[in-house]
Amino acid sequence: MTNQQHPTAEQLTDYVHGQLEPHVDAAIHAHLAGCAPCTQAHDAQTQLSEILRDYGRATERELPPGFAQRIVANAVARPEPGWSFASILRPAIALPSLAAIALAAYLGVNAMHGGSARANTIDAAYYLESHAALASAMPFDDREILSDAR
Amino acid sequence: MTRVKILACAAAFAASLSLASASSGDEAPDGWVYDAMAAPATVSYEGVVETVRIGNGGAEASVYRIEHRAPNQTVRQYTSPSRLAGSSTVTKGIDTFAIDATNRRVVQTRNAAINDQIAIDNNYMLMRRNYTATRRGYESFDGRDTIDVALVNNYTHRTTVLVRIDRETKLVLDRQLFGGDGSLVAETRFEQVRFAPSPPQSDFALPKDYAIVRGDDYGSPNDDPKAAVARAGFEAHSPTFLPDGFSPLEGSVTDVKGVRTLHLLYSDGLQTVSLFENRGASTLDMTGLHAQSTTISGRDATYAEKGPIVLLSWSDSSLSYELVGELRLDELSRIAASIAP
Numbered sequence: 446m447t448n449q450q451h452p453t454a455e456q457l458t459d460y461v462h463g464q465l466e467p468h469v470d471a472a473i474h475a476h477l478a479g480c481a482p483c484t485q486a487h488d489a490q491t492q493l494s495e496i497l498r499d500y501g502r503a504t505e506r507e508l509p510p511g512f513a514q515r516i517v518a519n520a521v522a523r524p525e526p527g528w529s530f531a532s533i534l535r536p537a538i539a540l541p542s543l544a545a546i547a548l549a550a551y552l553g554v555n556a557m558h559g560g561s562a563r564a565n566t567i568d569a570a571y572y573l574e575s576h577a578a579l580a581s582a583m584p585f586d587d588r589e590i591l592s593d594a595r
Numbered sequence: 596m597t598r599v600k601i602l603a604c605a606a607a608f609a610a611s612l613s614l615a616s617a618s619s620g621d622e623a624p625d626g627w628v629y630d631a632m633a634a635p636a637t638v639s640y641e642g643v644v645e646t647v648r649i650g651n652g653g654a655e656a657s658v659y660r661i662e663h664r665a666p667n668q669t670v671r672q673y674t675s676p677s678r679l680a681g682s683s684t685v686t687k688g689i690d691t692f693a694i695d696a697t698n699r700r701v702v703q704t705r706n707a708a709i710n711d712q713i714a715i716d717n718n719y720m721l722m723r724r725n726y727t728a729t730r731r732g733y734e735s736f737d738g739r740d741t742i743d744v745a746l747v748n749n750y751t752h753r754t755t756v757l758v759r760i761d762r763e764t765k766l767v768l769d770r771q772l773f774g775g776d777g778s779l780v781a782e783t784r785f786e787q788v789r790f791a792p793s794p795p796q797s798d799f800a801l802p803k804d805y806a807i808v809r810g811d812d813y814g815s816p817n818d819d820p821k822a823a824v825a826r827a828g829f830e831a832h833s834p835t836f837l838p839d840g841f842s843p844l845e846g847s848v849t850d851v852k853g854v855r856t857l858h859l860l861y862s863d864g865l866q867t868v869s870l871f872e873n874r875g876a877s878t879l880d881m882t883g884l885h886a887q888s889t890t891i892s893g894r895d896a897t898y899a900e901k902g903p904i905v906l907l908s909w910s911d912s913s914l915s916y917e918l919v920g921e922l923r924l925d926e927l928s929r930i931a932a933s934i935a936p
Contacts (some may be wrong), residue, residue: 503936566852
């Protein structure tokens with residue numbers, strides 16, 4: 446993407462976690478400086494990540510001795526279980542799944558301001574920045590397009 | 596006139612100006628203007644810069660500490676506005692590196708127009724054709740002796756730019772830009788200036804443990820406007836009206852999110868207007884701007900202001916258009932109305 450496009454929710458998540466290709470990372474970084482709704486979505490993502498991390502730290506427990514070995518032993522000894530609809534209702538699966546769905550919906554709503562990442566939607570900032578770049582060759586021009594782009 | 600022809604004229608004119616400046620003492624306004632444009636390539640300095648750009652809908656201001664090592668390295672450390680406070684940029688030639696301390700990385704952006712000597716010379720020749728340099732007097736600015744030079748539009752007879760030039764170094768210490776109605780639209784003040792023989796290279800070094808990531812490129816490749824129109828891939832339309840002194844200067848064709856877009860730049864040497872044209876179902880996202888409605892030849896149009904810059908957008912049956920410039924809305928609207936499908 447370039448910095449005139451709104452990032453998708455997935456890209457914002459990867460951006461927060463530093464998992465994007467350098468050019469995409471740079472484009473999102475530049476875009477956030479000029480796009481308040483995306484900045485809000487980014488901040489929300491960052492806060493949520495920190496909350497989840499804090500929660501993880503707070504609830505961290507030492508596993509009892511031999512716990513991991515027992516799991517491995519059971520997994521080897523038991524036959525492959527068949528999939529059943531009831532299995533997704535077990536708390537161990539249902540709660541993280543609901544959290545993931547809620548997170549996706551939350552980020553999706555925040556990121557989809559005015560049709561985020563729609564095809565062929567061009568950010569007005571692209572026109573302003575391209576104009577400023579060419580106009581920088583004018584005598585006595587001193588505009589700081591880069592400060593606006595960050 | 597083609598880029599090459601203008602370049603030859605500019606080179607000859609620059610040579611004559613330098614000779615005139617050297618032989619006629621130091622009071623010729625044209626010579627001061629030329630020297631002021633060339634000064635940053637030879638003078639190293641540091642100080643504080645304050646900028647303000649004023650539009651009908653609001654103003655933008657920034658304050659930064661600047662350190663410049665001639666010919667082309669500059670560090671800017673922002674203190675205001677708050678969203679930029681603490682951040683800094685390092686410019687080396689056409690590359691600018693924005694240092695993002697929060698995420699421990701450096702974003703590299705390239706603007707080839709900064710070093711496009713053909714474009715710079717073209718603009719200078721246009722400015723000479725359309726503006727008259729007039730000495731307005733002498734004064735002291737921030738404790739330094741300056742000569743004040745106004746660039747007066749030959750058609751409107753109004754001052755478009757007023758510069759206060761340091762008599763010793765020829766650097767511009769204050770620049771005021773005025774709109775067509777005479778109102779101030781931008782000012783840049785350079786204060787607490789000190790001239791360093793040569794700031795240490797270490798001042799321009801990038802943080803070693805930061806990752807460098809590549810941002811967008813701007814200002815390239817540029818071409819003759821007619822050549823750009825021919826490469827557009829669709830039947831482009833040009834305005835039949837331009838304000839006095841304006842002429843087509845540059846052109847480029849770029850792919851913007853899959854939309855082939857023609858960019859034409861018009862200028863009178865000091866003021867500029869960009870016309871963007873593209874074909875297809877592209878939509879303009881004006882998030883962050885206060886979009887307002889207007890009409891162009893009976894067609895619905897939208898405009899927004901960012902400081903003194905106005906963006907005007909509309910479509911006809913075949914193309915989408917965007918006009919961007921530091922002209923008033925009524926001036927841009929008149930240009931827009933002359934673009935017949």
